[in-house]
Structures are given as structure tokens and as C-alpha cells.
Amino acid sequence: MKYADEFRDKTIAQGLARTIAAEIDPQRPYRFMEFCGGHTHAISRYGLEDMLPPNVRMIHGPGCPVCVLPAGRIDMAIRLAERPEIILCVYGDLMRVPGSQGNSLLRAKARGADVRMVYSTMDAIRIAEETPAREVVFFAIGFETTTPPTAVMIRLAEKKRLTNFSVFCNHVLTPSAMHNILESPDIRNIGRVEIDGFVGPAHVSTIIGTQPYEYFAEEFGKPVVISGFEPLDMMQSILMLVRQVNEGRHEVENQYSRAVTREGNLRAKEEVSDIFELRDRFEWRGLGLVPYSGLKLKQVYAQFDAEVRFAMNELRVADNPACECGAILRGVKKPVDCKLFGTVCTPETPMGSCMVSSEGACAAHWTYGRFRDHQLRRAS
Amino acid sequence: MRAKAYQRKLDLKDGCVDLSHGSGGRAMAQLISGLFHEAFGNEWLARGNDQSAFDVGAGRMVMSTDAYVVSPLFFPGGNIGSLAVHGTVNDVAMAGARPLYLSASFIVEEGFRFSDLKAIADSMGEAARAAGVYIITGDTKVVERGKADGLFISTTGVGILPDGLDLSAEKAEAGDRVLLSGSLGDHGIAIMSKRRNLAFTTEILSDSAALHDLVAKMVEAGGSGIRLMRDPTRGGLAAALNEIAHQSGLGFRLQEEAIPVKPGVAAACELLGLDPLHVANEGKLVAIVAPEVADAVLAAMKAHPLGLEAADIGEAVADDHQFVQMSTSFGGGRIVDWLSGEQLPRIC
Numbered sequence: 001m002k003y004a005d006e007f008r009d010k011t012i013a014q015g016l017a018r019t020i021a022a023e024i025d026p027q028r029p030y031r032f033m034e035f036c037g038g039h040t041h042a043i044s045r046y047g048l049e050d051m052l053p054p055n056v057r058m059i060h061g062p063g064c065p066v067c068v069l070p071a072g073r074i075d076m077a078i079r080l081a082e083r084p085e086i087i088l089c090v091y092g093d094l095m096r097v098p099g100s101q102g103n104s105l106l107r108a109k110a111r112g113a114d115v116r117m118v119y120s121t122m123d124a125i126r127i128a129e130e131t132p133a134r135e136v137v138f139f140a141i142g143f144e145t146t147t148p149p150t151a152v153m154i155r156l157a158e159k160k161r162l163t164n165f166s167v168f169c170n171h172v173l174t175p176s177a178m179h180n181i182l183e184s185p186d187i188r189n190i191g192r193v194e195i196d197g198f199v200g201p202a203h204v205s206t207i208i209g210t211q212p213y214e215y216f217a218e219e220f221g222k223p224v225v226i227s228g229f230e231p232l233d234m235m236q237s238i239l240m241l242v243r244q245v246n247e248g249r250h251e252v253e254n255q256y257s258r259a260v261t262r263e264g265n266l267r268a269k270e271e272v273s274d275i276f277e278l279r280d281r282f283e284w285r286g287l288g289l290v291p292y293s294g295l296k297l298k299q300v301y302a303q304f305d306a307e308v309r310f311a312m313n314e315l316r317v318a319d320n321p322a323c324e325c326g327a328i329l330r331g332v333k334k335p336v337d338c339k340l341f342g343t344v345c346t347p348e349t350p351m352g353s354c355m356v357s358s359e360g361a362c363a364a365h366w367t368y369g370r371f372r373d374h375q376l377r378r379a380s
Numbered sequence: 381m382r383a384k385a386y387q388r389k390l391d392l393k394d395g396c397v398d399l400s401h402g403s404g405g406r407a408m409a410q411l412i413s414g415l416f417h418e419a420f421g422n423e424w425l426a427r428g429n430d431q432s433a434f435d436v437g438a439g440r441m442v443m444s445t446d447a448y449v450v451s452p453l454f455f456p457g458g459n460i461g462s463l464a465v466h467g468t469v470n471d472v473a474m475a476g477a478r479p480l481y482l483s484a485s486f487i488v489e490e491g492f493r494f495s496d497l498k499a500i501a502d503s504m505g506e507a508a509r510a511a512g513v514y515i516i517t518g519d520t521k522v523v524e525r526g527k528a529d530g531l532f533i534s535t536t537g538v539g540i541l542p543d544g545l546d547l548s549a550e551k552a553e554a555g556d557r558v559l560l561s562g563s564l565g566d567h568g569i570a571i572m573s574k575r576r577n578l579a580f581t582t583e584i585l586s587d588s589a590a591l592h593d594l595v596a597k598m599v600e601a602g603g604s605g606i607r608l609m610r611d612p613t614r615g616g617l618a619a620a621l622n623e624i625a626h627q628s629g630l631g632f633r634l635q636e637e638a639i640p641v642k643p644g645v646a647a648a649c650e651l652l653g654l655d656p657l658h659v660a661n662e663g664k665l666v667a668i669v670a671p672e673v674a675d676a677v678l679a680a681m682k683a684h685p686l687g688l689e690a691a692d693i694g695e696a697v698a699d700d701h702q703f704v705q706m707s708t709s710f711g712g713g714r715i716v717d718w719l720s721g722e723q724l725p726r727i728c
Binding site: 010 | 646703714717
């Protein structure tokens with residue numbers, strides 16, 4: 001496949017693996033967090049861990065928007081969908097995300113709620129146009145990559161004078177979550193693993209650019225390498241991080257220069273800032289309340305804001321106390337350290353955020369990598 | 381001579397099914413004889429009984445049943461009718477059997493166009509003739525508008541097993557080879573490309589095909605060295621191999637580079653975030669065969685038009701955890717797990 005196979009070449013990968021092995025200092029650990037679920041998935045899908053030296057460890061961060069959506073927001077959506085006048089449009093991977101008491105949108109749909117799987121924001125607009133007698137709500141979710149399409153959709157709804165269309169906004173921001181991982185008060189309770197560098201977001205950075213990470217690299221003294229999602233991108237980014245660590249640098253470097261600029265997509269950023277504003281705080285599954293990490297619609301667009309339009313009450317639900325997602329998302333624990341992993345918590349019946357989507361740390365490890373646990377046990 | 385009661389002809393061009401076509405009256409009889417018998421034409425149906433009697437040869441018989449609810453009903457490379465024949469023929473054939481007879485039940489929604497029903501019945505008849513099987517009994521029900529999505533078909537097939545052949549998962553042994561008859565994911569991607577909210581342009585056709593002849597050639601070459609065969613439909617190759625691992629108590633080691641996937645399928649999977657190993661097939665089989673006959677069976681597959689791209693993709697291994705593992709073409713290792721959740725409903 002053109003433009004994909006080039007970034008999955010085995011020979012080049014082996015060359016990069018040899019270079020990484022040659023350049024690392026065997027006496028020290030290299031702990032890198034990849035923030036994005038897309039990176040986590042690529043690492044697991046292509047078996048990258050097998051190609052890295054044992055002292056280079058990848059820590060899977062919280063960058064899967066489906067995973068970090070808290071149970072309370074799912075409960076809110078279910079309540080909304082249960083109202084007879086409402087058609088709730090959602091992306092397919094949200095259907096199975098657990099709310100409280102094992103509830104999910106999939107179950108609500110089976111009980112009779114009108115929940116429809118859509119593949120793009122445009123599908124939701126079309127449904128609103130075709131069913132003027134019903135209220136159509138789009139369940140908007142995602143990091144900076146998916147926020148501009150939601151903004152465009154609201155513009156379009158305004159232009160088409162749709163009076164039966166609104167958005168349940170759950171858009172979240174990457175830099176504030178990265179900040180939280182290094183500096184949240186929770187760290188006192190669950191401890192902290194030193195992170196030596198970050199593999200920075202790919203698609204998110206096409207929108208926000210590399211600039212927002214500069215403060216971060218400077219303030220925390222951590223190298224950041226913005227990386228594409230292909231496995232060769234990852235290998236090259238890991239090599240770049242190794243070199244920064246070895247040379248004592250902490251800069252923002254851009255491996256994904258074929259798509260990311262320093263400034264990002266100005267037009268998209270403008271659209272987003274026209275329509276959305278920061279929430280004081282937003283709940284993340286596994287991380288808790290994170291200040292200034294979520295977006296909501298501005299007052300002037302209140303008619304398109306489902307939370308206002310349907311007077312939705314904020315719901316908060318405590319995560320299962322045995323669930324270790326918070327510690328796993330910060331790299332303090334590994335999936336196998338959690339008592340629930342692979343027992344009551346599997347991709348079929350996820351309990352915690354990391355098992356919810358295939359991009360989550362636990363789900364990726366369960367789906368692609370759990371054979372390594374048994375190899376380790378055998379070896380020891 | 382008594383005059384035959386006048387009956388208006390079925391308007392196959394513009395007419396549609398109404399509730400009277402399922403009521404047991406003249407209209408139903410007319411639909412059955414004018415449309416289904418016409419399409420399936422054989423001596424058993426011509427007798428007009430509620431059942432058909434047929435000769436049973438010596439040896440063991442095989443039976444399998446399947447319901448078809450695919451959406452859309454017409455897709456690139458086939459329709460629900462040809463699928464309902466191929467799917468059940470293949471389920472029978474995976475035992476190593478020669479399929480002989482099919483039954484077919486139709487649940488039709490009021491308002492369904494005769495022209496569509498005729499096209500579907502015709503392609504069922506055509507698929508059955510090509511596969512050398514006869515549709516010898518059937519049933520038609522009509523339900524109110526909104527109670528079925530156009531048309532559901534259910535088919536049951538019977539076939540006969542060659543002497544001494546008894547394919548089953550528990551016969552697999554460590555060291556057995558895994559043979560795949562061709563490229564993965566064609567059917568699933570062809571269906572998805574026509575879904576209303578997903579429509580994308582691709583030249584991929586469904587691989588829907590009857591595999592019994594390919595099976596016969598494989599049995600000829602490998603005999604009871606063939607441990608078992610499966611057609612990887614819903615859940616794809618990943619589900620088929622995990623199922624076999626579970627039933628046989630073995631694990632599997634696959635080589636990603638050896639697994640054929642068409643570039644168009646690979647591209648669509650990339651776009652939709654799917655793994656070709658999870659995407660449905662309707663004209664492919666995977667066989668677990670003893671290593672000493674593997675080359676001969678593979679050669680027989682490659683010599684058959686439905687196995688041109690056949691490949692040896694890995695081996696069965698002793699593994700208490702029954703993992704299906706794969707060396708990725710990138711050079712690392714991974715598990716090939718069951719698909720969790722539904723990739724896309726109503727694919728077959």
C-alpha cells in the first residue's frame with residue numbers, strides 16, 4: 001500500500017533498532033511516555049517492544065479519548081438518549097464504553113433508546129435534516145484533532161438554520177493532561193515514575209503545532225519528540241529521544257515534519273477558538289478532575305449546546321476502587337499489576353479506562369502483547 | 381375440459397410483495413411457482429409437495445444451517461441469494477463433504493419489489509446450479525412493513541462424506557501447517573463500501589463462492605492428513621484460528637508476510653481502522669494439515685481457480701495458553717486475538 005508500506009519497512013526498522021541498541025547507555029533506564037492511543041496501538045500492533053533494548057521502556061499515556069471519558073459522562077448521555085424525542089448520534093467505539101453499574105449506550109439502545117452509530121459529523125447533520133420532528137444530539141468527543149470538525153458542524157447547523165440539532169461536548173486538551181501527569185496532587189498518593197521523555201502526539205499536533213509543547217519541555221526539562229503513527233516513525237522518534245537524553249537536551253523536536261508545523265493549522269485553531277471556550281475543569285477517567293482540560297460551547301452558541309438545551313445535570317461516578325488505571329496511565333504500574341486485568345476486566349467487559357478501547361494501555365496489552373507475560377514467567 | 385381460473389400474471393417489473401403472498405392462498409402459490417420454481421427449476425420442486433424425498437447413499441451425511449440478514453441485499457460481487465447458497469454449501473463442504481441438497485426459507489417484508497426478489501432468486505438458482513446442488517424444499521413468509529429489513533433468507537444443506545473422512549479440531553497436532561486459500565477481507569470490505577453512511581469507492585468484490593470443489597481437490601491430495609477446515613466468515617481468520625486453538629488445545633504461530641491481503645482491502649482497513657484478520661470472508665478457507673501432506677495440499681489448492689493465491693501462513697504449536705501469535709511484517713511479535721465487540725453488524 002503506497003504511503004503506508006514505506007513507513008513499515010522491516011529492513012529500515014532493523015537498522016534503526018541496531019542504532020538505538022548501539023547508542024543507549026546500558027547503565028541507565030530510558031522511560032518514554034507515548035501520549036497518544038495511536039502510538040500505543042502501533043507499538044502493540046507491530047510488536048515494537050521486541051525491537052527495543054530491555055532498558056528502553058515505553059509507558060502508555062492517557063491519549064485515547066474514548067478511554068478517558070468518565071463513566072459520569074456516559075451516564076449523562078444514556079439519560080439523554082432515553083428521552084423519547086432524542087436521537088443520539090455517536091461514534092461506534094463509544095457504544096460499549098461502560099457507564100455506572102455496567103450500563104452502556106449499547107445496552108440503552110437494546111432497551112429502546114434511539115442511539116445511532118455514525119462515521120462522521122456530517123451523518124448527524126443529515127439525520128437532523130431528515131427528521132425535523134426529533135431532537136438530534138451529536139456526542140462529540142476527542143482531542144484537538146476532532147474538535148475542528150465539531151466546530152465546522154456547528155457552523156453548518158447555524159447556516160442551515162437547524163433548530164433540532166445540538167452537541168454534547170466532551171472535547172479535551174492534550175497539553176493540560178500531559179501537565180497533569182507530571183504535576184497532579186494525586187502523585188503524592190500513587191507515587192510517580194520518572195519519565196525521561198515524551199513521544200508527542202501526531203494528529204493532534206497537525207492542528208495545534210509543536211509550539212504548545214515548548215513551554216512544557218522547558219518547564220519540566222523533558223524532551224518531546226512529535227512522532228507520526230507509523231512504526232518507523234516511532235522507531236525514529238525513540239532514537240531521537242535517546243539522543244536528547246544522552247546529550248542532556250530537553251527540546252521539542254519534530255519527527256513528523258511531513259504533517260506538522262510549529263504553528264499548526266491556523267484556520268482550524270481559529271474556528272475552534274471562535275466556538276469553544278475552556279471549562280474550569282473536566283473529569284478524566286483515571287486522572288480525575290483536570291483543570292482547564294476540557295472545552296464547552298460559548299454562550300452565543302448555547303442553542304447548539306445539549307447540556308444547556310436539555311438542562312443536563314453533571315453526573316460523577318466513582319471508578320471501581322480496585323482499578324489501577326490512574327497508576328497505569330502515569331506509568332507507575334503496568335497492566336499486569338492490576339488485580340482486575342484479564343480477570344473481570346477484559347475488552348469484552350472493560351472495568352477501567354485503559355481496557356475500553358483498543359488504544360488503551362490495558363486493551364492493547366491484552367489484545368496484542370499478553371503472551372510476553374507468560375514468556376517472562378517462563379524465563380524467570 | 382374445465383377452464384383454468386383466471387389469474388393476473390405477476391408483475392415482475394413494477395409489482396411488489398403484499399401480505400396476500402404469504403397467506404397460503406392463490407397469490408402465494410403463484411409467487412412460489414412463478415418466481416421460485418422458475419429460478420430453482422428441478423424435478424423435486426416440480427412435484428409441488430411440502431417436502432422432498434431423496435435417495436441417501438451409503439456412508440455418513442453432513443448437515444448445516446445458516447440465516448442470512450446481510451445489508452445491503454445487493455453488494456459488489458453478489459447478493460443475499462448467492463450468499464445464502466455459497467455460505468451453506470461451504471459450511472457443509474468444510475467437513476470435507478460433497479453438498480447435495482438445500483432448503484431455503486424466505487422472510488419477505490411487505491412492499492418488497494418482485495424485480496428484486498426475482499433477481500435474488502435467479503442468482504440463488506444460478507449459484508446452486510454452478511455448485512451442483514439442488515434447492516429441493518422451501519418456505520415463504522411475508523411480514524408487515526417495518527418488521528423485516530426487506531428480506532431474510534435461511535438455508536439448510538445436506539451433503540455426503542467420502543469414506544473414512546472425519547475432519548475435526550481435536551485432530552490437529554503441534555507441527556501441523558496452516559494453509560489459507562487466498563486473500564483476506566474481500567467480502568467484508570465490499571459490503572462496507574456500500575453501506576449508506578460509509579460509502580467509499582473501491583474495486584473490491586465480495587469473494588462469495590462455493591468452495592466444495594476446492595475442498596474435493598484438497599481431500600484428493602491430502603486425505604486424512606487434512607485435520608480440519610474452516611471458512612473464516614464473521615470475525616475473520618482471527619476468530620477461526622482462535623476457535624480452533626480453543627477446541628484443539630494448541631496455539632498457532634503465523635507469519636504476517638505470508639498472509640495475502642489485496643492492496644484495496646489493506647487500504648480500506650487502514651482508513652476504517654480495521655484489521656484484515658478480523659474482516660469477513662465468504663469464499664476462503666483455512667485448513668490445518670499434517671506437515672507431510674502440506675506441500676501436496678497446497679499445490680492442489682494453487683491449481684484450483686479459487687486457490688490461486690493459497691499460502692502456507694504458519695504452524696500449530698504446543699501452547700497451554702492457546703495463543704494465536706504472529707510475527708509481524710515489521711519484525712516484532714503480537715497476539716492475534718478474537719475481535720471484541722461488533723465490527724459491523726449484518727455482514728452476512
